[in-house]
Amino acid sequence: MKLFAAVSACAASLTLCGANTIVLARNPSPEVFAAEALAGPLTALKRALPNSPSGGYAPKPVDCPANRPTIRKASSLSPNETSWLELRRNYTLDPMTSWLSRMNISGFDATSYMNGIRNNVSAVPNIGLAVSGGGYRALMNGAGFLAAADNRTNNATNTGQIGGLLQAATYVAGLSGGGWLVGSIYTNNFSSVQDLRDGSKGSSVWQFGNSIFEGPASDGIQILSTASYFSTIQDEVSTKEDAGYNTSITDYWGRALSYQLVNATNGGPSYTFSSIALEPNFQSGSIPMPFLVSDGRTPGTTIVSLNSTVYEFNPFELGSWDPTTYGFAPLQYVGSNFSGGVVPSDGSCVEGFDQAGFVMGTSSTLFNQFLLQINTTAIPQTLKNIFTDLLNDLGEDNNDIAQWQPNPFLGYNNATNRNFDSQQLTLVDGGEDGQNIPLYPLIQPQRHVDVIFAVDSSADTTYNWPNGTSLVATYQRSLNNTIENGTAFPSIPDQNTFVNLGLNNRPTFFGCNSSNITGPAPLIVYLPNAPYITLSNVSTFDPEYNDTQRDAIIRNGYEVATLGNGTLDAQWPACMACAALSRSFDRTGMKVPDQCTQCFERYCWNGTTDATPVAGNYTPAFKVGAVSLGGAAGLGVRVGMVGVVAFAVGMLLL
Numbered sequence: 001m002k003l004f005a006a007v008s009a010c011a012a013s014l015t016l017c018g019a020n021t022i023v024l025a026r027n028p029s030p031e032v033f034a035a036e037a038l039a040g041p042l043t044a045l046k047r048a049l050p051n052s053p054s055g056g057y058a059p060k061p062v063d064c065p066a067n068r069p070t071i072r073k074a075s076s077l078s079p080n081e082t083s084w085l086e087l088r089r090n091y092t093l094d095p096m097t098s099w100l101s102r103m104n105i106s107g108f109d110a111t112s113y114m115n116g117i118r119n120n121v122s123a124v125p126n127i128g129l130a131v132s133g134g135g136y137r138a139l140m141n142g143a144g145f146l147a148a149a150d151n152r153t154n155n156a157t158n159t160g161q162i163g164g165l166l167q168a169a170t171y172v173a174g175l176s177g178g179g180w181l182v183g184s185i186y187t188n189n190f191s192s193v194q195d196l197r198d199g200s201k202g203s204s205v206w207q208f209g210n211s212i213f214e215g216p217a218s219d220g221i222q223i224l225s226t227a228s229y230f231s232t233i234q235d236e237v238s239t240k241e242d243a244g245y246n247t248s249i250t251d252y253w254g255r256a257l258s259y260q261l262v263n264a265t266n267g268g269p270s271y272t273f274s275s276i277a278l279e280p281n282f283q284s285g286s287i288p289m290p291f292l293v294s295d296g297r298t299p300g301t302t303i304v305s306l307n308s309t310v311y312e313f314n315p316f317e318l319g320s321w322d323p324t325t326y327g328f329a330p331l332q333y334v335g336s337n338f339s340g341g342v343v344p345s346d347g348s349c350v351e352g353f354d355q356a357g358f359v360m361g362t363s364s365t366l367f368n369q370f371l372l373q374i375n376t377t378a379i380p381q382t383l384k385n386i387f388t389d390l391l392n393d394l395g396e397d398n399n400d401i402a403q404w405q406p407n408p409f410l411g412y413n414n415a416t417n418r419n420f421d422s423q424q425l426t427l428v429d430g431g432e433d434g435q436n437i438p439l440y441p442l443i444q445p446q447r448h449v450d451v452i453f454a455v456d457s458s459a460d461t462t463y464n465w466p467n468g469t470s471l472v473a474t475y476q477r478s479l480n481n482t483i484e485n486g487t488a489f490p491s492i493p494d495q496n497t498f499v500n501l502g503l504n505n506r507p508t509f510f511g512c513n514s515s516n517i518t519g520p521a522p523l524i525v526y527l528p529n530a531p532y533i534t535l536s537n538v539s540t541f542d543p544e545y546n547d548t549q550r551d552a553i554i555r556n557g558y559e560v561a562t563l564g565n566g567t568l569d570a571q572w573p574a575c576m577a578c579a580a581l582s583r584s585f586d587r588t589g590m591k592v593p594d595q596c597t598q599c600f601e602r603y604c605w606n607g608t609t610d611a612t613p614v615a616g617n618y619t620p621a622f623k624v625g626a627v628s629l630g631g632a633a634g635l636g637v638r639v640g641m642v643g644v645v646a647f648a649v650g651m652l653l654l
């Protein structure tokens with residue numbers, strides 16, 4: 001199948017594409033070579049690893065390791081995660097002590113409390129962060145939260161700020177648009193939001209003004225016209241097909257997305273998600289573990305519901321804790337011919353299937369719909385026709401899926417696995433079951449997470465604000481004995497209550513009283529998207545944002561996280577720290593400081609409901625005040641990165 005044959009023809013013949021088009025496709029010009037040669041060593045040093053054995057987008061057979069890869073039961077954490085946690089939990093002690101001290105709970109000595117428990121890891125707070133889906137809106141709003149939580153952001157460790165929470169966290173989960181954020185940070189070697197936002201010369205990273213239809217601007221390292229951008233994507237996807245793998249629209253989508261998210265030539269076609277586990281800062285335990293979430297679609301159905309099997313990606317594994325699949329595959333070897341939980345002696349081992357952009361695309365297949373908007377864009381008709389052919393080829397039922405074939409869980413757990421008999425594992429957007437906040441990996445009892453800071457940028461209401469629907473979904477799922485498999489969750493009120501009581505308009509804590517839950521469950525610090533300084537409720541399907549709008553929404557997310565830099569409640573940082581410490585206080589028997597008691601009175605949902613139907617559309621007022629989108633709305637000083645290399649590359653291009 002050569003779906004993009006016409007693009008290749010275009011790339012091969014200048015006249016076909018118009019004289020103005022710069023066409024540089026398969027045979028890069030000397031300039032591109034020079035730029036890549038310069039960028040290469042840096043890339044190898046600084047990014048997640050471009051370690052696909054094919055050197056490109058396609059997976060490739062490799063020699064099986066001495067211990068052939070197997071699927072393991074989901075009855076415990078993986079040995080990899082267990083040994084990583086020994087490093088990470090220890091590594092969080094100092095950042096957590098410093099963060100708790102800065103949050104300044106009155107009458108509480110954070111340093112002596114932490115010193116008292118540092119040799120007893122199970123007493124130490126175990127912190128998870130979760131960033132919801134919702135396209136670019138979720139990426140940007142979630143980015144504002146992560147920037148506020150990151151001690152590397154300018155001013156984030158000043159009084160009234162919450163920087164350092166990220167450094168104290170054990171886990172960071174993202175889904176769909178939130179997965180683009182988490183994926184972008186981790187494939188770029190745990191870059192800060194500030195650095196990704198400010199970008200660097202010649203990089204198209206986070207340049208959302210150039211939509212995925214156009215591709216990156218034609219300057220710097222990535223010299224691409226729209227036509228050559230499409231033909232490069234087509235060539236890459238066909239290498240996977242030529243290697244014998246089925247491809248789906250998600251391959252194209254993931255590739256296009258990567259140009260914006262992965263700071264490497266052509267969006268880093270050979271970068272794998274499992275390579276995050278090989279980065280020194282991850283291996284040493286100095287950064288949190290990332291998760292991405294997807295839903296499984298049962299063969300022969302197109303319905304994804306709350307009882308669908310949920311899958312998590314982490315740097316070590318892909319799998320599910322649900323009683324259905326109840327197994328995990330080593331991510332590095334997904335693509336191998338697993339059968340019955342092993343790669344049989346006549347089966348080959350494969351690496352490179354877990355391409356980073358493909359994983360991010362898998363968590364966000366809902367946005368395959370972006371590609372359906374292609375007719376409304378200005379790109380050449382030839383390209384539109386090709387996409388239309390592609391879509392027709394796939395058939396409507398499969399427009400929004402990611403095909404993971406071979407299915408690693410083939411013949412595994414036949415009694416309960418819904419895909420045991422299927423050659424392909426069909427994965428879809430992690431928010432399609434209604435659980436748009438990726439809480440799933442964080443509420444697994446094996447992980448013992450104490451508190452989840454959950455950023456919700458869902459578009460539940462008519463005007464794209466959240467109304468608690470995602471928390472309601474996770475709560476409902478936790479009540480279904482056939483699917484919950486040991487995951488307890490705090491009780492959550494209905495959406496009318498959320499809106500009537502304003503629980504979707506300010507931070508709210510759920511599950512403050514750990515004894516009022518059916519099992520061990522984290523405290524949820526719910527951080528809903530709301531208008532602090534700009535209307536951050538942009539449409540989920542808007543594919544294009546200029547830098548001013550992007551920066552304003554990131555800034556708004558920062559204000560969500562800090563309650564308007566503390567202007568709405570000067571005690572907010574202390575209250576966040578109280579939430580982080582709550583379960584630890586339960587375990588150590590520590591008397592809850594008075595300021596924490598006051599915080600809990602203010603922020604904990606106390607069980608009150610008001611299910612009166614909400615009349616009219618929910619239109620929240622500005623909480624701080626609108627900023628002008630005419631001026632700069634940055635987090636700090638914007639840095640124009642013109643390093644020696646960028647300069648040298650620029651010279652070569654002249």
Ligand SMILES: *[C@@H]1O[C@H](CO)[C@@H](O)[C@H](O)[C@H]1NC(C)=O
Nearest residue numbers: 067079080274277278315316
């Ligand atoms: C995970 O653990 C296995 C078994 O100990 C080991 O062979 C493998 O290298 C580990 N993977 C990573 C990415 O550390």
Ligand SMILES: *[C@@H]1O[C@H](CO)[C@@H](O)[C@H](O)[C@H]1NC(C)=O
Nearest residue numbers: 086087089090091092093094
């Ligand atoms: C714990 O971390 C500290 C530095 O934060 C390090 O010096 C120490 O060796 C670590 N201990 C273990 C057991 O890893």
Ligand SMILES: *[C@@H]1O[C@H](CO)[C@@H](O)[C@H](O)[C@H]1NC(C)=O
Nearest residue numbers: 094095151152153157164167
């Ligand atoms: C951020 O926290 C990490 C971990 O504690 C520390 O090593 C680093 O120096 C801090 N950076 C800043 C800018 O404070």
Ligand SMILES: *[C@@H]1O[C@H](CO)[C@@H](O)[C@H](O)[C@H]1NC(C)=O
Nearest residue numbers: 042043195196199200203263
């Ligand atoms: C992008 O990659 C280049 C080359 O490796 C590097 O110099 C630059 O700092 C990176 N930019 C960002 C925002 O990470």
Ligand SMILES: *[C@@H]1O[C@H](CO)[C@@H](O)[C@H](O)[C@H]1NC(C)=O
Nearest residue numbers: 306307308480481482483484
């Ligand atoms: C609970 O989950 C099972 C299996 O996943 C499903 O068949 C059942 O309908 C669900 N029950 C409710 C009340 O949703």
Ligand SMILES: *[C@@H]1O[C@H](CO)[C@@H](O)[C@H](O)[C@H]1NC(C)=O
Nearest residue numbers: 298301305306307308309418
């Ligand atoms: C999920 O639950 C619904 C009812 O809530 C049921 O109709 C459906 O069959 C269930 N699906 C599976 C795969 O169990």
Ligand SMILES: *[C@@H]1O[C@H](CO)[C@@H](O)[C@H](O)[C@H]1NC(C)=O
Nearest residue numbers: 321322323324326416485486
């Ligand atoms: C989870 O599901 C598996 C597989 O069905 C089962 O063996 C296990 O006991 C369940 N765990 C809990 C805590 O219910």
Ligand SMILES: *[C@@H]1O[C@H](CO)[C@@H](O)[C@H](O)[C@H]1NC(C)=O
Nearest residue numbers: 371372373374375387388391
């Ligand atoms: C684009 O427009 C053409 C002709 O108007 C139509 O046949 C095609 O289905 C459209 N493509 C998509 C993806 O909607």
Ligand SMILES: *[C@@H]1O[C@H](CO)[C@@H](O)[C@H](O)[C@H]1NC(C)=O
Nearest residue numbers: 340410411412413414420421
């Ligand atoms: C599980 O199902 C596979 C595929 O249908 C089959 O080949 C295998 O024999 C079954 N295994 C068991 C233990 O029943």
Ligand SMILES: *[C@@H]1O[C@H](CO)[C@@H](O)[C@H](O)[C@H]1NC(C)=O
Nearest residue numbers: 460461467469495496499614
């Ligand atoms: C909340 O959002 C859900 C999902 O979009 C919607 O069906 C419901 O009407 C909303 N309710 C309120 C009160 O906003």
Ligand SMILES: *[C@@H]1O[C@H](CO)[C@@H](O)[C@H](O)[C@H]1NC(C)=O
Nearest residue numbers: 491511513516517605606607
């Ligand atoms: C305590 O649990 C009950 C259900 O068991 C629930 O109705 C109530 O709202 C919970 N209270 C709080 C504060 O969560």
Ligand SMILES: *[C@@H]1O[C@H](CO)[C@@H](O)[C@H](O)[C@H]1NC(C)=O
Nearest residue numbers: 154155156158634635636637
């Ligand atoms: C950073 O903090 C300094 C000192 O408090 C202040 O003058 C400056 O305006 C702050 N910058 C930003 C971008 O908030």
